[in-house]
Amino acid sequence: MLAKDGSKRISEGYDDNPATHYSWDSTVPNHATLKVGDVIALWDATELAGLSVIEDITVGQGEKETPYCLKCGKADVAERKQKLPRFVCWNQECKHENDKAGWKKKDVVTYRSRHEAGWIDARGTLSAPQLRALCVKPASQNSLRELRFDDFHHALTHGGVPLPLRIVDTTQRAIAEGHGTATIRVRKGQPAFRKHLLEVFGEVCAFTGPAPVQALEAAHLYSYAANGKHHKGGGLLLRRDLHRLFDLGLIAVHPQSKTLHLDDSLKAYPDYAKLDGAVLTVPVTADHGKWLAKHWDMHRPNLSAASVPGQTAPAETTVIA
Incomplete structure (x- = not known):
């Protein structure tokens, strides 16, 4: 087109x-x-x-x-x-x-x-x-x-700048199955949504911790069936580069432990490799957990949560009721 x-x-x-x-x-x-x-x-x-x-x-x-x-x-x-x-x-x-x-x-x-x-x-x-x-x-x-x-x-x-296509593949499958599978995406939220997240979490990237406000984007999680609508517990602040990698599924959050799981392709880069297994730096709600679990199912369909080594829920992970 x-x-x-x-x-x-x-x-x-x-x-x-x-x-x-x-x-x-x-x-x-x-x-x-x-x-x-x-x-x-x-x-x-x-x-x-x-x-x-x-x-x-x-x-x-x-x-x-x-x-x-x-x-x-x-x-x-x-x-x-x-x-x-x-x-x-x-x-x-x-x-x-x-x-x-x-x-x-x-x-x-x-x-x-x-x-x-x-x-x-x-x-x-x-x-x-x-x-x-x-x-x-x-x-x-x-x-x-x-x-x-x-x-x-x-x-x-397989080109010079390889591009993961999990989102496209999963969305196409969801449509073919009559929307039986939720497709979860991350997008830059509207200014009001970003302002709300800054009020809730402060100037903190959910993956790496405190960061300049100019580097933080509103990662807005929403379902395929309700495309574009705000959902309770549907947002986190992410550093711009990490937002992009999460969007592509190269970084996912383990549903139970709330720790980061990196695609093998990122482990060649030291600054990213050290994030593998890191705990979220902000407290999350059960609603956040629901959306993050669906993101996991989308990008790690062949990797059950229980099969990931060392991914047991750490005591310091905070979940807000």
Whole structure:
């Protein structure tokens, strides 16, 4: 999916927010091929922005006014914002430029995906040429184009900047199973939510202890089924880098002992390796424990809590009723 500020899509009125939703209509090639449960990759014509799983598609009706080229007659015209002539034809065989365009109205079917729960930011992993090469039709100019998913998956998990895809894999499985499994995500909370957490916990990272307030983010835990809603006991403050690693499942919290469990890939880095087995630095409630347990089940599905060596509940761990 192409989602780019200043692109022809924006000038045509499409509503895009790569991390949460994407819109298109029946004038777009491949418009009817997308379905709930599909993995999607969003890019900005320069690099891969991220990927997720479609949770829901809202279908509606609308009227669309579109420009067409006065020379070739094709509805393939983009409106410039800073350069003249105002309109340019995107048809490779035409490329006509003009201060005017023809306009026509037509009834269209509108589509809007929602895909926030499984979102993984992937900037810095694949460039535009690398992404194009992974398409079924690399030379396609369509906004919606099909990927060779197995090759795409391999490129992300085995590339120069390997990207764990547990969130996407688990979200896709949850949707296929009718939402029988909760998908838990961490996201940057709204300012009010972060302020509340600072009032509760102080300037303290739940994983490492006291930290500058500028480095702390609100880790907001929420369920797939209630996407985006605040939940009791659903937040902790985390240092920015640890928030990202927790989001990717490279760090999880043992459900019973409330100690940290690191993915083996992090143990090569001394500053992170020393956190393995460390106790949470803040008191947590039973509600926190519920959300953290679901995060564990998502990212450690093949590792039962009882099987982790040395993970017995320490006396100093505080649980608030």
